[in-house]
Amino acid sequence: MxxxxxxxxxxxxxxxxxxxxxxxxxxxxxxxxxxxxxxxxxxxxxxxxxxxxxxxxxxxxxxxxxxxxxxxxxxxxxxxxxxxxxxxxxxxxxxxxxxxxxxxxxxxxxxxxxxxxxxxxxxxxxxxxxxxxxxxxxxxxxxxxxxxxxxxxxxxxxxxxxxxxxxxxxxSLSFPVSASGKPHIGSFWGDGRDEGGRKHEGVDIFAPKHTPAIAAANGTVTSVTANKLGGNVVFMHPDNEDYTLYYAHLDVQIAKPGQTVSIGDTLGLVGNTGNARTTPPHLHFGIYTNGGAIDPLPFVNREVKEPAAISASLKNLSDTVRIAARTAKLYNIPSEKGLAVSTFTQNTAMTVEAATDSWYKVSLPDGQHGYISSRSVTATDNIRSLTLKADQPLYNTPDRASAASKKVLAAGEKVNLLATYRNYLLVKSNGDTGWIAE
The missing domain is CATH 2.60.120.380 (Jelly Rolls)
Structure with missing residues (x-):
């Protein structure tokens, strides 16, 4: 064992x-x-x-x-x-x-x-x-x-x-208009209203008249009423939540105050009542908290984006690699739109921790970490052979102050140079890999 x-x-x-x-x-x-x-x-x-x-x-x-x-x-x-x-x-x-x-x-x-x-x-x-x-x-x-x-x-x-x-x-909520009407969101939170006099406090979901407006959550209908802006409206409170859903411009209200509803139950039919008389039929959908209206789009946005496929090679995972280009930048996010936190020269060593899209998540010998283009690095194969001019301790890290010496390489011994970091060289000698001072 x-x-x-x-x-x-x-x-x-x-x-x-x-x-x-x-x-x-x-x-x-x-x-x-x-x-x-x-x-x-x-x-x-x-x-x-x-x-x-x-x-x-x-x-x-x-x-x-x-x-x-x-x-x-x-x-x-x-x-x-x-x-x-x-x-x-x-x-x-x-x-x-x-x-x-x-x-x-x-x-x-x-x-x-x-x-x-x-x-x-x-x-x-x-x-x-x-x-x-x-x-x-x-x-x-x-x-x-x-x-x-x-x-x-x-x-x-x-x-x-x-x-x-x-x-x-x-x-986190179901979509509040039946798919039968092929609904689409045509106006968003914050859009101007009344010639810029106020901001839109919801989203407008367009669908043919009389398309069912449905419960986006399990909950209780708290109010069925009418007002000048919203026309025929329904309020419902989702179970175990601290906000209320608002359905406005309904042509017909079907839900009753106090009614317990489940996801998909019809609360009313899409219309253009209230101040929407001159617009195509749509549901104004809003969410209200004790602090006022909040943007409902994240609650009902059906556009679920998938992450980019990983194109960076996985063969380098957990391996030490080196910069292949003359210089390469380390970014704080896996994108060239991010902040370049460091620039490294050719042959600088780093360890690949993960791959995402066309990027590697890497760590440097000093503990610095970030993202680098996978196209900028290559495996630590032999760069050239070196003949040592003096005895050299072979360290496990490129920092003689804190590193442990694995063994001592004798003067005249030939080693293979694999990569560099600051004033240290990553070398291989008779199957042992480690760092020597320049």
Whole structure:
């Protein structure tokens, strides 16, 4: 049995033994799958080990240093088992959207990844919004507050594998006009009204007259009335929500006050009553909270965009690569429209953590990370041979102040140059790869 296999056996045995115990967190509150695993590490006494401490530290460092993305988003990455690893992604989400977060993985079994979704809560720490692990189903989350969200992925200790993450958004409500009328949205939130005197507080959904206007959620009809602007209107309150739906310009009202309705029940028929008398038939659909009207489009937008297919080669996942071009830029998002945070010269070494679209998510030896065009890098094959002029320690990282020396290379020895980083050279000698000072 190898040392690594022995470590895995000891770790798993310790965690299994801890399952019969309940740590202080588990006693007083329900834990997320990630925190439950962390508690098992602590209960097993592994938080004081180098391996367990590194995993717990990685959890905090990852969430504190997320990379920026735009959704929809898709990436394929690899988590190695020789070190504690994880990744975090920050993105914008709007109230009313439903996030759908899914992961496929290889291998399917014995490779569990914890997913934790946080709302950014500056200047305070991020607030946990939802959590899951990959033994369960797809994570779905209804966005209750517009803002920035952070998704953290972290695998269990001593587990390695490939994963594909997909994040998409869809509406949290059903569409409020029957598909029989082939409805389409023709006017949006914020459009000018009354020659610029006011702003549109909803969306207008055009459909033939008498097309059913239907319940977009399960709930209760709170009011059936008429007013000057909206004409014949219906208000309904969705179950377990803090807002009210507003249906206006109906030709006929069918729902009754106090009626309990289900998704798809007819509330009225599309018309052009009220101030819509001179327009084609349509439903004015609005959403009202205690703070006033909010944009209903994210709640009902049927346009679900799919992320771009991954065209970057997956053969470089978890490998060290080098810059092939004369220079290449590292971006804060996988797009040339993003901010170029660094520029690197030819042969600079970096590790590929994941691929998305035509980009690689990479980390540098100093811990810096970001996105680089996959076309800018190549594998660390032999650049040329070097003959050492003096004895050289072979370091595991390009930083002699903190690096460990793997061995000493003798003067006169020939090595293969693979890549560079600052004043260090990545070389290979008799099967050993490491860093030497220039």
């Amino acid at each position: 190898s040392l690594r296999q022995l470590l895995i056996l000891v770790l798993l045995s310790a965690i299994m033994a801890s399952c019969s115990k309940r740590g202080p967190l588990a006693i007083f509150q329900k834990l997320s799958p990630h925190d439950a695993y962390a508690q098992k590490l602590k209960d097993a006494g592994l938080s004081n080990s180098a391996l367990g401490a590194a995993w717990l530290k990685q959890a905090g460092q990852t969430i504190a240093n997320p990379l920026n993305i735009n959704i929809p988003y898709k990436e394929t990455g690899y988590f190695p088992d020789e070190r504690a690893s994880g990744t975090a992604l920050r993105f914008d989400a709007r109230r009313g959207q439903k996030l759908r977060i899914s992961i496929t993985k290889k291998p399917i079994s014995n490779f569990n990844i914890y997913l934790d979704l946080f709302s950014e809560n500056l200047p305070a720490a991020p607030k946990l919004a939802a959590s899951a692990d990959t033994t369960g189903a797809v994570m779905e989350f209804e966005v209750k507050e517009s803002g920035k969200y952070i998704l953290r992925l972290q695998p269990e200790l001593l587990r390695s594998g490939e994963y594909t993450l997909t994040i998409t958004t869809g509406p």
